[in-house]
Amino acid sequence: MNALYEIIQNLTSYSGVSGFESMSFQTLCPYIKSLNLFDETGTTPVGSFYGIIRCGKENAPMLLLDAHLDTVGFVVTELCDGGFLRVAPVGGIAPKILPSSIVNIYGKKTIKGVFASKPPHLQSAGESEQKMDIADLSIDTGLPLEELKDIVRIGTPVGFPCELQKMLNDNLAGASFDDRLCGAIILRALQTIDKSQLNYDIAFQFSGNEETGYKGAMTTAYRLNPEKAIVIDVTHANVPGAPDVFKDIHAGKGSVITLSPQTNRAFTKQVISIAENNGIPYQLSAFPIRTGTNSNAVQTTRNGIPVCLISVPLKNMHTMSEVVNLNDALNTAKLIAAVINQKEQSND
Amino acid sequence: MIKYLKKYCDILAPSGMEDALRTQIIKDIKDSGCTYNTDSVGNLIVFKQGKNRRNKKVLLSAHMDEVGFMITKIDDDGYLRFNMVGGIDRRVVSGKRIVFCESGIQGLVSSKSIHMQTPEERGKCEPLTEMYIDIGATSREQASKYVSIGDCAAFMPNYTELGNGLICSKAIDDRFGCAVLVAMINSQLEYDTYFAFNTCEEVGCDGAKVVAHFLQPDIVIALESTTAGDVAGIPENKCACKVGNGAVLSIMDRSTIYSKELLELAVSAAEEKNIKWQYKNVIAGGNEAGVYQRAAAGAKVLAISAPTRYIHSQSNIAALADMEAVAKLSAALNERSFD
Known part of the structure; x- marks a missing residue:
């Protein structure tokens, strides 16, 4: 074994x-x-x-x-202000497992990111029951956009670390x-x-x-x-x-x-x-x-x-x-x- | 402060199970010349003499506990049913690693995989009743050798650095506050000061209620993590506060309207010492300050917080610079007599 x-x-x-x-x-x-x-x-x-x-x-x-x-994994579709990434799934991934999950972003170098979750004070009653869409989620890299652009581009793959x-x-x-x-x-x-x-x-x-x-x-x-x-x-x-x-x-x-x-x-x-x-x-x-x-x-x-x-x-x-x-x-x-x-x- | 933060974040202490953290904090303060006692509900109350006395009894408070999970039932096939200890959005738990406090048994919060979801279920997060914790056991009998109903778990320790000067970990809420207090206790203080490390904040600020009654402080400064909504797609006016913009001062939240006098003092201390600070720009959340304000004969309260994204999940994110700003600002404020 x-x-x-x-x-x-x-x-x-x-x-x-x-x-x-x-x-x-x-x-x-x-x-x-x-x-x-x-x-x-x-x-x-x-x-x-x-x-x-x-x-x-x-x-x-x-x-x-x-x-x-x-x-399975994701590809980057957009780089956003504040160092966030939008992604599209590669293969079938349930959105419910993503908020607060840690991912590897395989850019020029491999960096970590965290799937953002909506702050509780902005959630409305019953929101937990609604369908989630990966397109609405984002990945927090903690890097300023300018710095992020040097490492990640549209099409960069993202995966789960093991x-x-x-x-x-x-x-x-x-x-x-x-x-x-x-x-x-x-x-x-x-x-x-x-x-x-x-x-x-x-x-x-x-x-x-x-x-x-x-x-x-x-x-x-x-x-x-x-x-x-x-x-x-x-x-x-x-x-x-x-x-x-x-x-x-x-x-x-x-x-x-x-x-x-x-x-x-x-x-x-x-x-x-x-x-x-x-x-x-x-x-x-x-x-x-x-x-x-x-x-x-x-x-x-x-x-x-x-x-x-x-x-x-x-x-x-x-x-x-x-x-x-x-x-x-x-x-x-x-x-x-x-x-x-x-x-x-x-x-x- | 940072050396304490990492150590504290990695300790398991969901509400009601704070013993391991309290033991560590006592180790870290016992040689500082302070006096301390633990009360009947597990709070740790510390007094540290300063160079001078002051008329007002001043308390700095942080909470030890974190959100977690409690086993409510063990299935015949060895899976564990659970409920949240504290407010966790069920959409942040599926697939996450957890550890049980006393046994150290590791588990996974699990639910049906995407392939098993019906077309209507796809995209949705099932109710808690359809989730379970998997520890690898195959029968109730076997699971019961390792865990029992009422056992508590926390997110798996995962402290890591992220991006530019950020920390990502479980329980930055409120190990960061504990770390700031411990660093202060180990420093030379201008005035006599009380410190409280409280239990059970996440389930209703229960520890603070007891501390408030016991100490009857005049002035309380709560050190907390507050939710930062500065994530993609959230408009500026709804962010509450932003990671990287400094210590957060709250004017009002769902439990407290903060002392105007203390707020002005805090702002002037921040300006004087050139400490980065920001106001929380939404009325949301609440913390132990609300309890202190209304307990016993009442107290003037203030909250100084570190802006923290994704609190109550396995991945709290906060900036080292913001946490340093909170430490500096609370130290600067504590140099006042408050007369």
Whole structure:
């Protein structure tokens, strides 16, 4: 668990608001390279990082592991008097979590800001019941406008800083677990496999632009041209007030394997039996229409790529306090490693 | 003053749970030559002899407590239901980190994620009854090993510098006032002075009621954080006061019309010592001065405040220069005999 925690700590410390993933490459790429897992690494024009483990055989088929690198966030739309910024959301963010929240503003240098809240003396009765709009909120930078203009311009990305907080039962809170956590899980899984036994290549794509239309996944999968792919993302765990469809997905009860028209049923069933055979806990979820992940983008790349979607239950998605149970993360890493090992044996 | 401020901001002391802060303040003043006592409701009352006596009993007052959260129910699945201790806008709590006072257990104020909201719910902040605190427990039984009904939490300590000379932290309201008083107690005073570090201001100025009765002061100066509305989109005449424009003097708020005589003295002291000051330009809020004014046989009261944005949230923002101005102005004023 410590090895995984360390990777999570690293991966969540880099910026990477959707569309601005390349801002993280300078720190992210050297870190992933330092893990010595990959024979080749690279980045793409659409904000993805990828790494390939070669098995050494010519024209070997490839298994692709996908997680997404980008996170939800904001872009600056206006610089206002008094050092305030107006922003537009990048990805789905509930306005109710924003007032008094601390953000990083990734300008010429990274500065902190605080989402302003309306002073109580200016609030009218019943105002708390009304809808909020992010366009009406502002970020307080504490800097004079002139000084702010030197650091920030329209289009500068803004994101939640990640401060990890350990909770009971191996629960961990932090920001950008969607989907850096799953990147960490893949890296951890790859640390545990015996590379000398591989008879096919393994690629990891840390895709950009997921939150804003899956663009990194479709283009990077195109480039890598794998035979099969596993998409690893987060999914909603049950919480008080959750809609019925999420009520049976519980944090701490294992990886979530999704059945959907946007994933490959045969491959998915194979993964389920691998979980069964290895005693790895899992839960099933059904997405009859869209999975809201990279699965469809990867599945429809080139001539079609069979995809299995494995998800990690997460609470408070798209907030600065996403919560994961680390046992679920570890079990997901185990499941990925087991799938890789199984493929070795079956020469599938 | 600043060295005390950071230390005090990081201590957990929601209303009714001020013990840790009071212990720290006592440590910081006990070698100053003052005398002090703690009363039955937890207030810390300090007397420091000055070079001279004066006819009037003068009290400088700040409150120790901060806003927070109290557990009201533990759900079967280990989530904690809560209510606010003091006035917190429910729209500033969702997703925020908190810590329970005695156990040190960390939690998150949580509510449904955006994906779980129905189209009508989108953009809205749900009522408190639909929010909960998550500590990671999975059953009532397990949660009960760590916390119980009535336990109190505060926002997670997060003191940090921001922008140009600003401080961002929980509880600048009113740890800043405590820090100013402690610095004064540790300085040489012109006149004998009383100081009060009060409990339970955020839930109705209860501590001050007891102090007022006990001391029966003639003159009270309350040191506070007052809400600054100088944020984007708020017109000038509704700002109340502005961060960076100096110590705030209130003429009138919802509980007090301040002593004209003390206000004039304060303005002349500020002008004399070249201390930046501003009037609060809206009639809003209230503080312990209101209690002192009407307690026992009554007192003349004044409030000197630091303009503070986003009070009663995890991110109070105030300027170091303003806080220094309040410290200087209250010290300058306390050099008067008030005869």
